[in-house]
Amino acid sequence: MTTVRWETRVAAIASDVWDSCFTDVEGRWWYEALESSGLEDQFEFAYAVIEDRGVPVAIAPTFIMNVPMALVVPPGIARVMSIFPPLRYQRTLFIGSPCSDEGSIGMLAGYSLADFVLPLQDALSARAKARNVSMTVWKDFGELQKPAFDALSQARGLFPMVSFPGTLVTLPAGGFTAYLEGLKSRHRYRLKKKLKDGLAQGRVNVSVVQQPDEQALQALYGLFQQTYEKGKTKFEKLNIEFFRQIALKPQSHFILLTDDATGKLVAFMLCFQLGEKAINKFIGIDYSVGMQSHLYFQLWEQAVKWACSVGVTSLESGQTAYGAKREVGHQLVPLHCYCQHRNPLLHRVFGAVAKKITWISLDPELEQMS
Known part of the structure; x- marks a missing residue:
């Protein structure tokens, strides 16, 4: 039937x-x-x-x-x-x-x-x-x-x-500090060092926004394109209209890093909250800022802090950039x-x-x- x-x-x-x-x-x-x-x-x-x-x-x-x-x-x-x-x-x-x-x-x-x-x-x-x-x-x-x-x-x-x-991090109770304690010692040391070195390059301001305005969407889409072009695996090519449409959805949360001195957007991560699970879907990074700023790892820190603050217990991060994800404690999902x-x-x-x-x-x- x-x-x-x-x-x-x-x-x-x-x-x-x-x-x-x-x-x-x-x-x-x-x-x-x-x-x-x-x-x-x-x-x-x-x-x-x-x-x-x-x-x-x-x-x-x-x-x-x-x-x-x-x-x-x-x-x-x-x-x-x-x-x-x-x-x-x-x-x-x-x-x-x-x-x-x-x-x-x-x-x-x-x-x-x-x-x-x-x-x-x-x-x-x-x-x-x-x-x-x-x-x-x-x-x-x-x-x-x-x-x-x-x-x-x-x-x-x-x-x-x-x-x-796929890749997945299970978040323990206790916020970012508890997350750090759960990492392997060598990964914890490297992450803390990168975060410290990144801040030494210049302070960034953090915000988590929903439904960003058109000016912000234009800026983050430009960063997304930079990251897309650097990626080795390209299955689809998203346009700015997709970001306009997805930004309207209540599940969407944009984690933004802006340069403290200039106010310029230098990195973003788009996360979807689905109950106790969150999906880290897209990122964009201004690579002209320099590798010493470790913007990916600064983004990740803020993603974990945001996820813990809203009751998320697992954070999924997709199918690419495995080296960086290994450093922050992701497990592979066959x-x-x-x-x-x-x-x-x-x-x-x-x-x-x-x-x-x-x-x-x-x-x-x-x-x-x-």
Whole structure:
């Protein structure tokens, strides 16, 4: 009695269904912001609504994009693939979000992922054919969902693929001091030294704001672009309209560092508060200030202090910059993708390639954390 229907707008699904299905992860507010940001040149969004006897019980956000294979396969294999144009990019239908670190399907209490994976995969395969998509991918799902995906892979022939891991810090009671005490001694020493050295370069003022004005948005977007250009892994390219839209959401908190002497914004971090969990989603840094200021670590200090002040007990920080995150005590959160190519031959080729993908092949910095 399980059926799947497709909607292409957030508003086509009742808000109470969204709110009941998504509680402690990015939900309606997040997809509204993405949908309203003018990202159609990169993504085609749609939402699979799973119904049980005609009643909506789950929502699976999806998007279609052309994925450069060099982003996900080891460099040696990427060079071989680049010789063959059909293999350079794959038009892919993902379950998940282009900017979320862990895949999630929102569902009502009493249901589990195992209840939906088979009909949902069949609906994905039909949509992939209708939208001329080569591959379907369940993007970045965690260890708790592995039994459901093992059963799905056996039933429908999907192959698993290791993904960039997420990162997480558990915050103890007692604020920043207790957090410091929980770090390994060498990490605690280095962090305290960097914070001290950073302050010696010039004082910064700290503020945590919601709904920043247009002038502030322009400044922080400029810093975001600087950080984006320095990043090694680029999955999506966000525009300033996204920041305008996400700034309207009550879950969004911007941690701002401004130079005390000039009043200029030099760094920001955007965090989402979801109950006792917070997600450190985007940062921007003025690299002209100099590495000696250690702005990332000053931002992190303020993020921990803010999180502790609002009752947050876990702080998630995404899938990149592993070296810096290791220094401040992050743990890795294993994530996996589950894939199916419509072409049987290419399905076998990509399945063989997926077996060679490891954390180290994705990012050498992970060798120090694994």
